[in-house]
Amino acid sequence: MNLKELEEKLYKEIPLTEFMQIKLDKIDEKSLISSASFEKNKNDKNTGFAGSLSTLVTISAWCACYLNTIKLGYKDSMIAIIKSDTSYKAPVTKDFYCETTLPSQEQIDLFKKKLQNKKSSSLRIKSQIIEDGKVCVNFEGVYIIKV
Amino acid sequence: MNLKELEEKLYKEIPLTEFMQIKLDKIDEKSLISSASFEKNKNDKNTGFAGSLSTLVTISAWCACYLNTIKLGYKDSMIAIIKSDTSYKAPVTKDFYCETTLPSQEQIDLFKKKLQNKKSSSLRIKSQIIEDGKVCVNFEGVYIIKV
Numbered sequence: 001m002n003l004k005e006l007e008e009k010l011y012k013e014i015p016l017t018e019f020m021q022i023k024l025d026k027i028d029e030k031s032l033i034s035s036a037s038f039e040k041n042k043n044d045k046n047t048g049f050a051g052s053l054s055t056l057v058t059i060s061a062w063c064a065c066y067l068n069t070i071k072l073g074y075k076d077s078m079i080a081i082i083k084s085d086t087s088y089k090a091p092v093t094k095d096f097y098c099e100t101t102l103p104s105q106e107q108i109d110l111f112k113k114k115l116q117n118k119k120s121s122s123l124r125i126k127s128q129i130i131e132d133g134k135v136c137v138n139f140e141g142v143y144i145i146k147v
Numbered sequence: 148m149n150l151k152e153l154e155e156k157l158y159k160e161i162p163l164t165e166f167m168q169i170k171l172d173k174i175d176e177k178s179l180i181s182s183a184s185f186e187k188n189k190n191d192k193n194t195g196f197a198g199s200l201s202t203l204v205t206i207s208a209w210c211a212c213y214l215n216t217i218k219l220g221y222k223d224s225m226i227a228i229i230k231s232d233t234s235y236k237a238p239v240t241k242d243f244y245c246e247t248t249l250p251s252q253e254q255i256d257l258f259k260k261k262l263q264n265k266k267s268s269s270l271r272i273k274s275q276i277i278e279d280g281k282v283c284v285n286f287e288g289v290y291i292i293k294v
Contacts, residue, residue, distance in 0.1 A: 013191035016199055019166045044160035050209070050228045051202030052163050058198045080235065081197045087230045 001070050003027060006063060017059060020052060024063060029102065032067070034060040036096040048092030048136070053129055057139035058084065060100040061125035065143045068103060068123070072112055074147040082122075084141040092129060092136045100127040111145075120146045148217050150174060153210060164206060167199060171210060176249065179214070181207045183243040195239030195283070200276055204286035205231065207247040208272035212290045215250060215270070219259055221294040229269075231288040239276060239283045247274040258292075267293045 001009075003024040011018040021037035034056065041052035062079060069077045103111065103123055114121035122144045129137035150171040158165040168184035181203065188199035209226060216224045250258065250270055261268035269291045276284035 009191070014196050014198075015187055015189070016163075016167070016196055020163070040162055042162070044156070045225065045227075049161050049163055051161075051198075051205045054201045054205060054231075055198030058201060062197070078192065080192075080238075082236075083232070083234045084201075085230070085232050088228050091227075 001067070006066065010059065010063075014059070016055065020055065022056060022059060024060075027067070027102075031102055032060060032064050032100040034063070034098045034100065036098075038093075038095045041096065045091070046093075048096060048129075050088060053088065053092060053096065053137050054086055054139075056096050056098050057086065057100075057127040057129065057137060058141060060098050061127045061139065061141045062143065064100050064102050064125050064127075065123050065145055068108060068111065069115075069145055069147065072115065074115065076147070078146040079143055081141050081143050084139060087138045088136070089138065090131070090134055090136040092131055094131065096129055097131065098127060098129050100125065115145065115147050120144065148214070153213065157206065157210075161206070163202065167202065169203060169206060174214070174249075178249055179207060179211050179247040181210070181245045181247065183245075185239075185242045188243065192238070193240075195243060195276075197235060200235065200239065200243065200284050201233055201286075203243050203245050204233065204247075204274040204276065204284060205288060207245050208274045208286065208288045209290065211247050211249050211272050211274075212270050212292055215255060215258065216262075216292055216294065219262065221262065223294070225293040227291055229289050229291050231286060234285040235283070236285065237278070237281055237283040239278055241278065243276055244278065245274060245276050247272060262292070262294050267291065
Protein backbone atom coordinates (compact mmCIF):
# COMPACT_ATOMS: atom_id res chain seq x y z
CA MET A 1 0.00 0.00 0.00
CA ASN A 2 1.41 3.39 -0.91
CA LEU A 3 0.95 6.63 1.03
CA LYS A 4 -1.72 7.98 -1.32
CA GLU A 5 -3.84 4.85 -0.80
CA LEU A 6 -3.41 5.03 2.97
CA GLU A 7 -4.33 8.74 2.92
CA GLU A 8 -7.53 7.87 1.00
CA LYS A 9 -8.32 5.14 3.53
CA LEU A 10 -7.94 7.66 6.37
CA TYR A 11 -10.21 10.22 4.69
CA LYS A 12 -12.85 7.59 3.96
CA GLU A 13 -12.83 5.98 7.39
CA ILE A 14 -11.82 8.75 9.81
CA PRO A 15 -13.73 11.98 9.06
CA LEU A 16 -11.48 14.10 11.30
CA THR A 17 -8.40 13.37 9.17
CA GLU A 18 -10.10 14.80 6.09
CA PHE A 19 -11.31 17.91 7.92
CA MET A 20 -7.77 18.50 9.23
CA GLN A 21 -6.35 17.99 5.72
CA ILE A 22 -3.83 15.51 7.02
CA LYS A 23 -1.39 14.45 4.31
CA LEU A 24 1.06 11.57 4.22
CA ASP A 25 3.85 13.21 2.28
CA LYS A 26 6.89 11.00 2.21
CA ILE A 27 8.41 7.85 3.62
CA ASP A 28 11.88 6.34 3.62
CA GLU A 29 13.54 3.67 5.75
CA LYS A 30 13.83 5.88 8.78
CA SER A 31 10.80 8.15 8.90
CA LEU A 32 7.32 9.01 7.74
CA ILE A 33 6.64 12.68 7.00
CA SER A 34 3.08 13.93 7.39
CA SER A 35 1.42 17.32 7.58
CA ALA A 36 -1.82 19.19 8.30
CA SER A 37 -3.40 22.48 7.30
CA PHE A 38 -2.78 25.42 9.63
CA GLU A 39 -6.08 27.13 8.77
CA LYS A 40 -8.17 24.12 9.78
CA ASN A 41 -6.15 23.48 12.93
CA LYS A 42 -5.57 26.81 14.57
CA ASN A 43 -6.70 27.95 18.01
CA ASP A 44 -7.85 31.15 19.76
CA LYS A 45 -4.25 32.48 19.82
CA ASN A 46 -3.76 31.84 16.10
CA THR A 47 -1.27 29.05 16.75
CA GLY A 48 -1.62 25.30 16.26
CA PHE A 49 -4.47 23.85 18.36
CA ALA A 50 -3.15 21.27 20.87
CA GLY A 51 -5.96 18.85 19.97
CA SER A 52 -4.95 18.97 16.31
CA LEU A 53 -1.24 18.62 17.09
CA SER A 54 -2.03 15.61 19.26
CA THR A 55 -4.22 14.11 16.54
CA LEU A 56 -1.54 14.47 13.86
CA VAL A 57 1.17 12.72 15.90
CA THR A 58 -1.27 10.02 17.07
CA ILE A 59 -2.48 9.11 13.57
CA SER A 60 1.00 9.41 12.03
CA ALA A 61 2.41 6.93 14.56
CA TRP A 62 -0.63 4.69 13.92
CA CYS A 63 0.20 4.83 10.18
CA ALA A 64 3.77 3.72 10.95
CA CYS A 65 2.33 0.67 12.76
CA TYR A 66 -0.16 0.02 9.97
CA LEU A 67 2.42 0.19 7.17
CA ASN A 68 4.74 -2.18 9.03
CA THR A 69 1.95 -4.65 9.67
CA ILE A 70 0.89 -4.61 6.01
CA LYS A 71 4.54 -5.08 4.96
CA LEU A 72 4.65 -8.31 6.97
CA GLY A 73 1.69 -9.59 4.95
CA TYR A 74 -1.11 -9.06 7.50
CA LYS A 75 -3.92 -7.33 5.66
CA ASP A 76 -6.50 -7.50 8.43
CA SER A 77 -5.29 -6.24 11.74
CA MET A 78 -6.52 -4.35 14.77
CA ILE A 79 -4.17 -1.53 15.73
CA ALA A 80 -4.99 0.59 18.74
CA ILE A 81 -3.10 3.09 20.83
CA ILE A 82 -2.96 2.17 24.51
CA LYS A 83 -1.00 5.07 25.96
CA SER A 84 0.79 8.25 24.98
CA ASP A 85 2.99 10.96 26.48
CA THR A 86 3.04 14.31 24.75
CA SER A 87 5.09 17.44 25.46
CA TYR A 88 4.20 20.77 23.88
CA LYS A 89 7.42 22.76 23.74
CA ALA A 90 6.73 25.66 21.39
CA PRO A 91 3.76 27.08 19.47
CA VAL A 92 3.24 26.09 15.83
CA THR A 93 2.53 29.02 13.52
CA LYS A 94 2.13 27.50 10.05
CA ASP A 95 1.12 24.23 8.34
CA PHE A 96 2.09 21.37 10.66
CA TYR A 97 5.12 19.28 9.67
CA CYS A 98 5.36 15.92 11.43
CA GLU A 99 8.25 13.46 11.49
CA THR A 100 7.52 9.95 12.75
CA THR A 101 10.45 7.63 13.46
CA LEU A 102 9.86 4.21 11.93
CA PRO A 103 10.75 1.11 13.96
CA SER A 104 14.34 -0.13 13.63
CA GLN A 105 15.13 -3.48 12.00
CA GLU A 106 15.61 -4.91 15.49
CA GLN A 107 12.16 -3.70 16.58
CA ILE A 108 10.61 -5.10 13.39
CA ASP A 109 12.24 -8.51 13.87
CA LEU A 110 10.85 -8.78 17.41
CA PHE A 111 7.46 -7.47 16.25
CA LYS A 112 7.31 -10.07 13.47
CA LYS A 113 8.25 -12.91 15.83
CA LYS A 114 5.57 -11.96 18.34
CA LEU A 115 2.90 -11.62 15.65
CA GLN A 116 3.80 -15.09 14.34
CA ASN A 117 3.82 -16.71 17.79
CA LYS A 118 1.11 -14.85 19.65
CA LYS A 119 -0.94 -13.07 16.93
CA SER A 120 -0.39 -9.95 19.01
CA SER A 121 2.45 -7.51 19.53
CA SER A 122 3.12 -3.90 20.41
CA LEU A 123 5.16 -1.02 19.03
CA ARG A 124 6.45 2.11 20.78
CA ILE A 125 6.58 4.95 18.24
CA LYS A 126 8.03 8.46 18.48
CA SER A 127 6.70 11.37 16.52
CA GLN A 128 7.56 15.05 16.49
CA ILE A 129 6.10 18.23 15.08
CA ILE A 130 8.91 20.45 13.89
CA GLU A 131 8.92 24.06 12.67
CA ASP A 132 11.99 25.72 11.19
CA GLY A 133 14.24 23.08 12.73
CA LYS A 134 12.73 23.49 16.20
CA VAL A 135 10.85 20.65 17.91
CA CYS A 136 7.41 21.98 18.92
CA VAL A 137 5.77 18.71 19.98
CA ASN A 138 7.32 15.48 21.27
CA PHE A 139 5.10 12.40 21.31
CA GLU A 140 5.61 8.78 22.26
CA GLY A 141 2.76 6.32 21.84
CA VAL A 142 2.41 2.60 22.56
CA TYR A 143 0.27 0.70 20.06
CA ILE A 144 -1.05 -2.81 20.32
CA ILE A 145 -1.43 -4.80 17.10
CA LYS A 146 -3.54 -7.95 16.77
CA VAL A 147 -3.65 -10.05 13.57
CA MET B 148 -18.96 33.56 31.27
CA ASN B 149 -21.43 30.70 30.96
CA LEU B 150 -20.86 27.40 29.14
CA LYS B 151 -22.88 28.43 26.10
CA GLU B 152 -20.71 31.54 25.63
CA LEU B 153 -17.53 29.51 26.02
CA GLU B 154 -18.81 26.94 23.52
CA GLU B 155 -19.46 29.74 21.01
CA LYS B 156 -15.96 31.11 21.60
CA LEU B 157 -14.50 27.65 20.88
CA TYR B 158 -16.49 27.27 17.66
CA LYS B 159 -15.52 30.73 16.49
CA GLU B 160 -11.83 30.47 17.31
CA ILE B 161 -10.99 26.75 17.01
CA PRO B 162 -12.49 25.25 13.82
CA LEU B 163 -11.83 21.66 14.93
CA THR B 164 -14.14 21.99 17.96
CA GLU B 165 -17.07 22.91 15.71
CA PHE B 166 -16.40 20.07 13.29
CA MET B 167 -16.25 17.60 16.20
CA GLN B 168 -19.49 19.05 17.60
CA ILE B 169 -17.94 19.45 21.01
CA LYS B 170 -20.49 20.57 23.60
CA LEU B 171 -19.97 21.96 27.07
CA ASP B 172 -22.99 20.42 28.77
CA LYS B 173 -22.86 21.02 32.49
CA ILE B 174 -20.70 22.33 35.30
CA ASP B 175 -20.89 22.15 39.07
CA GLU B 176 -18.33 22.70 41.83
CA LYS B 177 -16.55 19.43 41.16
CA SER B 178 -16.66 18.76 37.44
CA LEU B 179 -17.25 19.96 33.89
CA ILE B 180 -19.20 17.62 31.62
CA SER B 181 -18.53 17.84 27.89
CA SER B 182 -19.33 15.69 24.89
CA ALA B 183 -18.69 15.14 21.17
CA SER B 184 -20.53 13.57 18.24
CA PHE B 185 -19.74 9.92 17.54
CA GLU B 186 -20.43 10.25 13.80
CA LYS B 187 -17.87 13.02 13.31
CA ASN B 188 -15.29 11.31 15.48
CA LYS B 189 -15.27 7.66 14.55
CA ASN B 190 -12.38 5.64 13.11
CA ASP B 191 -11.83 2.75 10.68
CA LYS B 192 -13.09 0.25 13.29
CA ASN B 193 -16.28 2.23 13.92
CA THR B 194 -15.16 3.19 17.42
CA GLY B 195 -14.04 6.56 18.80
CA PHE B 196 -10.96 7.89 16.97
CA ALA B 197 -8.01 8.29 19.37
CA GLY B 198 -7.22 11.75 17.94
CA SER B 199 -10.76 12.92 18.69
CA LEU B 200 -10.75 11.39 22.18
CA SER B 201 -7.47 13.12 22.88
CA THR B 202 -8.80 16.42 21.54
CA LEU B 203 -11.94 16.29 23.69
CA VAL B 204 -10.04 15.71 26.96
CA THR B 205 -7.39 18.29 26.04
CA ILE B 206 -9.87 21.09 25.27
CA SER B 207 -12.14 20.19 28.21
CA ALA B 208 -9.25 20.47 30.65
CA TRP B 209 -8.25 23.73 28.94
CA CYS B 210 -11.82 24.99 29.52
CA ALA B 211 -11.50 24.12 33.23
CA CYS B 212 -8.37 26.33 33.36
CA TYR B 213 -10.03 29.09 31.37
CA LEU B 214 -13.18 29.21 33.51
CA ASN B 215 -11.10 29.33 36.70
CA THR B 216 -8.93 32.13 35.34
CA ILE B 217 -11.99 34.16 34.28
CA LYS B 218 -13.56 33.58 37.73
CA LEU B 219 -10.51 35.22 39.34
CA GLY B 220 -11.14 38.31 37.23
CA TYR B 221 -8.47 37.84 34.56
CA LYS B 222 -10.14 38.39 31.22
CA ASP B 223 -7.02 38.30 29.09
CA SER B 224 -4.82 35.31 29.68
CA MET B 225 -2.60 32.90 27.80
CA ILE B 226 -3.40 29.30 28.65
CA ALA B 227 -1.36 26.54 27.02
CA ILE B 228 -0.89 22.86 27.64
CA ILE B 229 2.71 21.86 28.27
CA LYS B 230 2.42 18.11 28.74
CA SER B 231 -0.11 15.31 28.89
CA ASP B 232 -0.33 11.61 29.66
CA THR B 233 -3.21 9.68 28.14
CA SER B 234 -4.27 6.04 28.57
CA TYR B 235 -6.78 4.47 26.22
CA LYS B 236 -8.42 1.67 28.20
CA ALA B 237 -11.50 0.66 26.20
CA PRO B 238 -13.11 1.57 22.86
CA VAL B 239 -15.84 4.22 22.76
CA THR B 240 -18.90 3.19 20.74
CA LYS B 241 -21.29 6.13 20.98
CA ASP B 242 -21.31 9.92 21.51
CA PHE B 243 -18.33 10.78 23.74
CA TYR B 244 -19.06 11.72 27.36
CA CYS B 245 -16.23 13.52 29.13
CA GLU B 246 -15.87 14.33 32.82
CA THR B 247 -13.19 16.85 33.80
CA THR B 248 -12.31 17.23 37.46
CA LEU B 249 -12.19 20.89 38.45
CA PRO B 250 -9.36 22.12 40.70
CA SER B 251 -9.98 21.84 44.45
CA GLN B 252 -10.31 24.96 46.62
CA GLU B 253 -6.75 24.34 47.81
CA GLN B 254 -5.47 24.22 44.22
CA ILE B 255 -7.41 27.39 43.37
CA ASP B 256 -6.01 29.27 46.39
CA LEU B 257 -2.44 28.44 45.37
CA PHE B 258 -3.23 29.23 41.71
CA LYS B 259 -4.63 32.65 42.68
CA LYS B 260 -1.65 33.47 44.88
CA LYS B 261 0.84 32.62 42.13
CA LEU B 262 -1.09 34.62 39.52
CA GLN B 263 -1.09 37.64 41.86
CA ASN B 264 2.61 37.37 42.69
CA LYS B 265 4.14 36.09 39.47
CA LYS B 266 1.49 36.71 36.78
CA SER B 267 1.99 33.07 35.91
CA SER B 268 0.85 29.76 37.36
CA SER B 269 0.06 26.19 36.34
CA LEU B 270 -2.77 23.71 36.83
CA ARG B 271 -2.71 19.91 36.60
CA ILE B 272 -6.13 18.74 35.36
CA LYS B 273 -7.60 15.25 35.07
CA SER B 274 -10.21 14.34 32.52
CA GLN B 275 -11.87 11.04 31.62
CA ILE B 276 -14.06 9.72 28.84
CA ILE B 277 -16.63 7.38 30.31
CA GLU B 278 -19.14 5.05 28.65
CA ASP B 279 -21.80 3.18 30.61
CA GLY B 280 -19.92 3.70 33.86
CA LYS B 281 -16.63 2.41 32.41
CA VAL B 282 -13.57 4.64 32.05
CA CYS B 283 -12.41 4.46 28.41
CA VAL B 284 -9.80 7.25 28.47
CA ASN B 285 -7.73 8.64 31.34
CA PHE B 286 -5.99 11.97 30.75
CA GLU B 287 -3.84 14.22 32.86
CA GLY B 288 -2.60 17.52 31.45
CA VAL B 289 -0.41 20.30 32.82
CA TYR B 290 -1.40 23.79 31.69
CA ILE B 291 0.50 27.01 32.12
CA ILE B 292 -1.50 30.20 32.60
CA LYS B 293 -0.07 33.71 32.15
CA VAL B 294 -2.06 36.88 32.92
